[in-house]
Amino acid sequence: MSFINYSTREINCKIVYYGPGLCGKTTNLQYIYEKTNPAAKGKLISLATETDRTLFFDFLPLDVGTVRGFKTRFxxxxxxxxxxxxxxxxxxxxxxxxxxxxxxxxxxxxxxxxESLENLEQNLVEHGFNLKLIPYVLQLNKRDLPTAVPVDEMLKVLRYKDEPYFEAIAPKGIGVFDTLKACAKQILVELSKK
Amino acid sequence: MAATDLIMYEEEFQKIKDVISKLRIDANANVVFLVDKNGQQIAATGDIESLDTTSLASLTAGNVAATDGLAKLIGEKEFSVLFHEGEKDNIHISIVGGRVILVVIFDERSSLGLVRLRVKRCSEELNRIFNQIVEKSEKEQAKGGAFFDSPFAEITDEDIDALFKD
Structure with missing residues (x-):
């Protein structure tokens, strides 16, 4: 549910990184945080355990600029x-x-x-969303590891609809911004349909 | 999409700002702000220059969501008031009309009793305004939605690409 404020001419959209434990969700955010111009980002908040496992969530506000006179923030x-x-x-x-x-x-x-993908599908339903309909991107992370499964095999089991997918190595930033852009783009296109 | 987007227009935004500014003065508070349950800041007033209000909004919503989860686990509908006491500053969080979160930050110049009293009064007023917003949207939508012409209706691929050219 995007929040459009006509008074301050701002639009805020929410993107959630989902996936199994230790798949690199936080690493994606950390890379985005490091590589973004300080004026365009807020603080990166991590609610994590002492061993750096995410306990509740990480949060990063990102200003991406202006669309049609509206300040756009993800x-x-x-x-x-x-x-x-x-x-x-x-x-x-x-x-x-x-x-x-x-x-x-x-x-x-x-x-x-x-398991995580099925969990996502179910949890979305509980909020009244349908994964088939909402903006969605698949990232295949950790492509550099020796036991990485070939891309077509992963797509066979994990591709949910014809969503865009990206190969990534999050700590090096490979695929990180492409993934984010693809999702942001779908959200803005969705907004334009309303 | 499941829920309707929250769209705030100038008139209501001004009303909301007036109400929370008055609350800040009446309750002798440092900062008052209003957040929706998804963590988006709606309005803020007071000494906000030194505060990271975006993070505050997000954490407040997370806090409320977690507390909501706790309430449901023990069979409560919600905990409508949360209070955090610090050495100098305190945070009073309350849920208005089940949909928005009102946050008051205050120090020793005020008291919990005063804040609670003023928040109660202010909540009724805010609830009325939010009801008006919903009503207005429904009326406008019934009329054919002219009021809801999205500024993004004519967004182009170039617009979107321009956002991301590093």
Whole structure:
């Protein structure tokens, strides 16, 4: 649910990074934070455990500029990926405009990817959203690891609709901005249809 | 999309700003701000220059959402008031009309009792304004939605690409 303020001419949209534990959601945000001009970003907030596992969410507000006279800002959130944090994950999907699913390319994590994707689908339904209809992008992360599953095999099991997908190596930034752009673009196109 | 987008127009925005400015003075508070349940800031007043209001809004919404989850677990509908007490500053969070979050930050120059009293009065007024916003949207939509012409209706690929040229 984007928030349009006609008075201050601002529009805010919410993007959520979803995916199994340790797939690199927080790393995506950290890279975006590092590479963004300080004037265009807010603080990166991480509610994490002492071992740097996401406990509730990471949050990064990002100003991307002006569209048709409206200052456009994206609020990026990650969810905690670990299975037992499902109650927290659900809360973060509230009012989402677009979802980025970060999949872990390592062979032993394929089941976790599938489980997380099913979990996303269900949790969206509880908020009245349909994954088939909302802006959605798939990121295949950790492409540099030796046990990475070939791309077509991953797509066979993880591609949900004809969503755009990107290969990524998040700590090096490969694919990070492409993924974000693709999602932001879908959200703005969706807005223009209203 | 599941929920309708919240669209704020000048008239209501001004009314809301007036109401929270009055609350800030009446309650002797430092900062008053209004956030929607998704973490978007709606309006803020007071000494906000030194505050990261975007982060505050997001964390407040997260806090309220988590507390909502707790309430449901024990069979409550919601906890409509949250209060955090610090050494110098305190935060009073309340839910208005089940849809927006009113946050008051105050120090020793005010008191919890005073803040609670003033917030209660102000909440009724805010609730009325938000009802008006909903009513107005419904009426306008019934009329054919002329009022809802999105500024993005004619957005082009170039507009979107321009946003991201680094």
């Amino acid at each position: 609020h990026l959130y990650t969810v905690p990926g670990q299975v037992f944090y499902d109650a927290s994950r659900k809360l973060i999907l509230k009012g989402v405009d677009g979802v980025i699913f970060v999949a872990d390319s390592q062979e032993p994590r394929m089941d976790a990817n599938i």
